[in-house]
Amino acid sequence: MANVQGIHSFEELNDLELAIVLSLTAQQHCIVFADGSTDHLLRELQTTIGNRFAVQSATVSCTAITTVDELNESLLVIDDSYQRSPSDAGETYADSQKIELGRAHHEFPGRRHSSSPSNGLDNRTVADIVLARNIDLASESVQVQVLELLRSKRVFTRTAMHTAPSGFIMIAILSTPGGRMTKHLHDMFATSHMHEKMRTGPVQLIAPEPLRRASFMQRSDIEQLRSLAATVHMTAEVAAYLHNIVLFMRLSRYIMAGVTPTATKHLRCVAHALAPLHGLDYVPPSLVALAARMVYGHRVVLATPQTERSLQWGSDPDAVSRMLEGVTVDVVIDRVLEDTDAPL
Template identity: 40%
Template structure:
């Protein structure tokens, strides 16, 4: 594989395309956040990306408090030809159905806890039970929880910990694949065109990643080199994150494993066979936002040594997870 050519292609990907590619390469899953007005359009964009960029099948689950475990299990199945089973006038034999390569669970936070547990089972064991069969996930499988920005913490904490990365879709990033396919309505088109992508329609067609390219990138991950200084930098970020006064939890062993995996997966996408400090900092901003649980003034640990609760309350006022990550990255010394 021409590593420079891959890096050039990656550089031309949209942020959503890059998030999907990272998950496919690392064989992991993600949370995508979007403003409520854009949620449906982003779901469509992800479907077109799945088809046009990766040549894979997709299924969209529109979750609510009425979504049952049966609905969840059936709605992520597609026909072996890649068509969503919900569009069939006649339901095909069960042997023709399989789990889609990319499952987009819109508003998953609104579903019941039993559905969250089912999603966790699907992510961990790569299979789903329906009333009629047991369906195994395909080799290339990504579960995407598509949520509004204020709803991620409503997901089950164990489910969040199993999800690899999170990404917020900025409205100004646009919906280039939807526009090329002619699926964007007037309101979405005007919003998506605030910043036009620099890649032409013809150029975007050349940005596809086939199974061989994805497999090649996956195989490179274990061979990415860490210097002792960069590895110490990563570990220091983990320690500082865990000890930060505003953090109550979420800096788990699984998060640390995902942290290193993401850094390794990012390197070949940048044409590198080694890890740089900038890749570590970039990975921290994708690994921790959906995991970190902020403390309350009453539970802030310094109260055990006599801190004043009003002073603690003022210190924590307005602090969000992104502030914690920025604070930690500013405190940890970057290796030269």
């Protein structure tokens, strides 16, 4: 713990950097969205990954006409780790690939991509981090293929099978804050984050080299955080508190479809991953509450005056409609946390 915090001060990271660190530590996928155009958000994520993390990334922009073959090809990068040294990691991983799917234009800045290396073997692999822009706009067949990738950690092209690296994560950039993917794919993303645009001017695409090397998070740092998260202790009282939050979420009259078992698994995983980022080797109730806001924010489907459950027992529709006025997902989660007694 001391070694990781001595190199990286997590208090100084911005919101996107913290979201990426948390996802890499928990080894879970996340959703990021922002008001307005996703162009600025995509550039910030690409810059953050290139300047701060020693990982390979791929960027894919989906459209309604994206095909499965285009998606599969866009996920792959050259597996060149065997020919890189730690001293040039800052130069190696700062670049990311970008493919605009559904268009004739393909762009590969800073990295050579080929499906036919000189040795005749396809040595490509799925990138460590995949930025999936507008994935909610993709066709159902493409989203099913993404779901298969997240579940099996492998993808098939016409020539080979390619596996995802250990700790592979996908960051979905939705077209709108309220955008939703197919049901099962949406549930595969553990956390969600609303990013507010910075007001300090345009994004700096490449940080100065000395700053990049000083702030770079190496793969060993990420592995250490994962090891620390795996050894985090959760008491029986805190585990019961987490369980009660799940029960209250399922019983809330404001939530139409309840919450899934996958969400419960993600809640426990994210709570453990948050502990080392706060310098702790145990999970306090406050981190469980914080994890609940991250895990349930994109999952909760609010009840409507037509679907609220008390209507089955004769509630007045007008009274139900007035009760639901002004209720948001954040309000529902806050009420659940207020109604759940935290252990002392």
